[in-house]
Amino acid sequence: MLDHLKEHFVKEFPRIASGHYIHLFVLRHSQSFPVFQTDGVLNTARTQAGLTKHRDLFNRLVMFKRKQTTPERLTGRELLRALDITSQAKDAENYCAYNGEDSCKQCPDCILYGFAIGDSGAERSKVYSDSAFSLTPYETSHQSMTFNAPSEAGAMSEGGVMRHSINEQDHVIPEITFPVVETLRDVTYEGFIYLVGNLLRTRRYGAQESRTGTMTNHLVGIAFCDGEVFSNLRLTQALYDRLENPEQIPGIDGLKLLAETTVRELLAEEPVRQTRVLFGDDLAEIMKNVKGLYQDDEAIAAILTTLNQQTHQYAQTHGAKAKTTKKKSKK
Amino acid sequence: MMMLYSCVLTLHDNVFFASREMGLLFETEKFFHNWGLSYALFSGRELPQMYRLTGEAAQRPSYFHPTAENRLEVLSDLDIYVFPAQPLQWSYQINTFKAAQTTYYGKSKQFGDKGADRNYPINYGRAKELAVGSRFRTYILAPETVVIPRWIRLGKWAGKVQVEVEAIPPECQTIDRGDYCCDHPLNPLDLPPETRVRLYDRVVMPPASLLRRSQLSGEYLALRGDAWDLWRQERELPQKLNLPYGSRYGANYHAPTP
Numbered sequence: 001m002l003d004h005l006k007e008h009f010v011k012e013f014p015r016i017a018s019g020h021y022i023h024l025f026v027l028r029h030s031q032s033f034p035v036f037q038t039d040g041v042l043n044t045a046r047t048q049a050g051l052t053k054h055r056d057l058f059n060r061l062v063m064f065k066r067k068q069t070t071p072e073r074l075t076g077r078e079l080l081r082a083l084d085i086t087s088q089a090k091d092a093e094n095y096c097a098y099n100g101e102d103s104c105k106q107c108p109d110c111i112l113y114g115f116a117i118g119d120s121g122a123e124r125s126k127v128y129s130d131s132a133f134s135l136t137p138y139e140t141s142h143q144s145m146t147f148n149a150p151s152e153a154g155a156m157s158e159g160g161v162m163r164h165s166i167n168e169q170d171h172v173i174p175e176i177t178f179p180v181v182e183t184l185r186d187v188t189y190e191g192f193i194y195l196v197g198n199l200l201r202t203r204r205y206g207a208q209e210s211r212t213g214t215m216t217n218h219l220v221g222i223a224f225c226d227g228e229v230f231s232n233l234r235l236t237q238a239l240y241d242r243l244e245n246p247e248q249i250p251g252i253d254g255l256k257l258l259a260e261t262t263v264r265e266l267l268a269e270e271p272v273r274q275t276r277v278l279f280g281d282d283l284a285e286i287m288k289n290v291k292g293l294y295q296d297d298e299a300i301a302a303i304l305t306t307l308n309q310q311t312h313q314y315a316q317t318h319g320a321k322a323k324t325t326k327k328k329s330k331k
Numbered sequence: 332m333m334m335l336y337s338c339v340l341t342l343h344d345n346v347f348f349a350s351r352e353m354g355l356l357f358e359t360e361k362f363f364h365n366w367g368l369s370y371a372l373f374s375g376r377e378l379p380q381m382y383r384l385t386g387e388a389a390q391r392p393s394y395f396h397p398t399a400e401n402r403l404e405v406l407s408d409l410d411i412y413v414f415p416a417q418p419l420q421w422s423y424q425i426n427t428f429k430a431a432q433t434t435y436y437g438k439s440k441q442f443g444d445k446g447a448d449r450n451y452p453i454n455y456g457r458a459k460e461l462a463v464g465s466r467f468r469t470y471i472l473a474p475e476t477v478v479i480p481r482w483i484r485l486g487k488w489a490g491k492v493q494v495e496v497e498a499i500p501p502e503c504q505t506i507d508r509g510d511y512c513c514d515h516p517l518n519p520l521d522l523p524p525e526t527r528v529r530l531y532d533r534v535v536m537p538p539a540s541l542l543r544r545s546q547l548s549g550e551y552l553a554l555r556g557d558a559w560d561l562w563r564q565e566r567e568l569p570q571k572l573n574l575p576y577g578s579r580y581g582a583n584y585h586a587p588t589p
Contacts, residue, residue: 017380038427045424045463064426065344065488121385128484130491131344131463186382228482231343231491233463271481319383 106315
């Protein structure tokens with residue numbers, strides 16, 4: 001099944017952006033108590049509830065775009081290091097540091113997610129994300145919780161003195177859904193496997209991620225198109241309109257079915273060519289194949305090694321290691 | 332055939348670009364510059380979009396650079412011109428951003444810290460962003476055959492923006508000459524060379540400040556009268572609209588040859 005898809009990918013990373021878009025439709029579903037904040041309170045936005053049926057406004061929780069791609073990148077980088085494709089050792093040949101001038105500009109992570117390093121230039125990202133909005137209103141999707149840091153005895157008083165380490169914070173509650181379109185542009189088959197793997201394998205988002213913040217990404221569909229399609233907000237609002245009773249949100253399996261019909265409907269409105277669309281059984285089969293690759297040490301090592309060759313090849317011809325650009329700029 | 336399109340942009344994500352930088356605060360102007368909009372609308376199709384930028388090319392804008400593949404003259408040659416966008420309805424949101432390290436926690440370098448060469452922390456800031464739901468209007472002059480995308484990405488975070496476009500019927504448009512007023516923001520560097528600007532309010536923003544509520548003289552496209560009144564109903568369009576006729580990218584600007 002996966003092999004049949006291969007014709008829809010680019011054979012090598014192009015120098016100039018082209019119309020090869022792959023849209024992944026995902027429901028991000030909270031499993032514990034994530035925290036998405038930039039200024040001490042949870043991020044929210046005031047939006048219309050639905051598109052046509054529910055026109056009232058309410059506040060939604062927002063998961064900013066960089067709070068989605070950052071953990072996914074880090075998951076991928078972890079795997080690259082584990083397979084010795086990149087290294088954290090400064091003297092290693094394949095040394096690559098995240099978010100800084102020491103990024104190698106040629107590994108899969110650098111080329112796929114992009115970078116910008118002043119004089120050393122920039123690589124545009126091939127992964128496009130969009131801020132995600134909670135399906136349900138802020139008021140019913142969060143909870144304030146007190147936290148403290150007790151002493152070794154497990155108590156808040158130590159030798160008769162009270163500790164001051166106590167505070168309160170808003171958390172997103174479990175089973176809150178954030179519908180999302182993640183877009184990949186101009187990626188090879190190997191790049192696709194790597195990026196889908198990052199999406200499926202990232203389990204924690206937001207602040208304090210070693211304590212809380214578990215989320216599961218449920219892939220609902222994949223569409224190969226020649227242009228951009230609807231936004232996360234539009235998907236969220238359309239899905240909200242489809243709910244039978246917004247006071248009672250169905251479980252994740254029910255939501256996935258609703259989301260599939262919603263995505264199909266919204267896709268039909270978009271003036272883009274759809275070369276291949278995958279839902280239901282087709283999608284399940286593909287996902288089984290992808291998971292199989294990740295369960296097999298040798299298979300995934302082979303794919304990521306090929307991907308690494310592709311990104312190095314790209315860097316040699318068009319990127320950081322290319323010789324021709326220097327000549328051009330001297331003219 | 333040349334068409335004038337009316338275009339409404341709706342923000343589906345926050346849009347941020349640094350129109351003004353004040354220490355830690357980076358503020359977004361509530362107008363969209365027409366050069367940036369042109370790239371957002373036509374990159375990847377009419378204008379080549381390179382993935383990789385190195386050396387000198389990464390540091391200089393390509394608007395009018397003679398060797399840049401994606402210079403704006405490419406659009407002029409295709410008879411495409413996009414006007415700046417005016418806000419119809421807008422709100423702001425301020426968000427803090429930072430650049431994290433792989434260790435998951437990056438301590439900001441404070442004022443006077445070792446390695447801090449500026450008088451403010453160097454890896455975080457506060458962005459005053461245009462919020463989700465804000466709406467803008469612009470006009471596009473282009474041949475009838477042009478494809479205008481339904482979704483574009485704008486600003487430093489590449490925020491997703493919905494584009495709704497409608498061709499204005501030709502019978503609403505007349506070409507006049509003389510003194511006229513234009514409320515819509517204009518880019519002075521793109522005005523036809525014979526057009527004179529008499530009065531204006533300035534919108535200060537890079538890469539070139541815009542004019543609005545201006546009084547000009549020269550040749551202009553006038554939209555008024557019965558046909559216009561009929562068409563603009565329920566479309567949030569002004570009673571009278573005048574746009575300079577013959578605007579082109581950099582018509583009033585000559586790039587120095589390197």
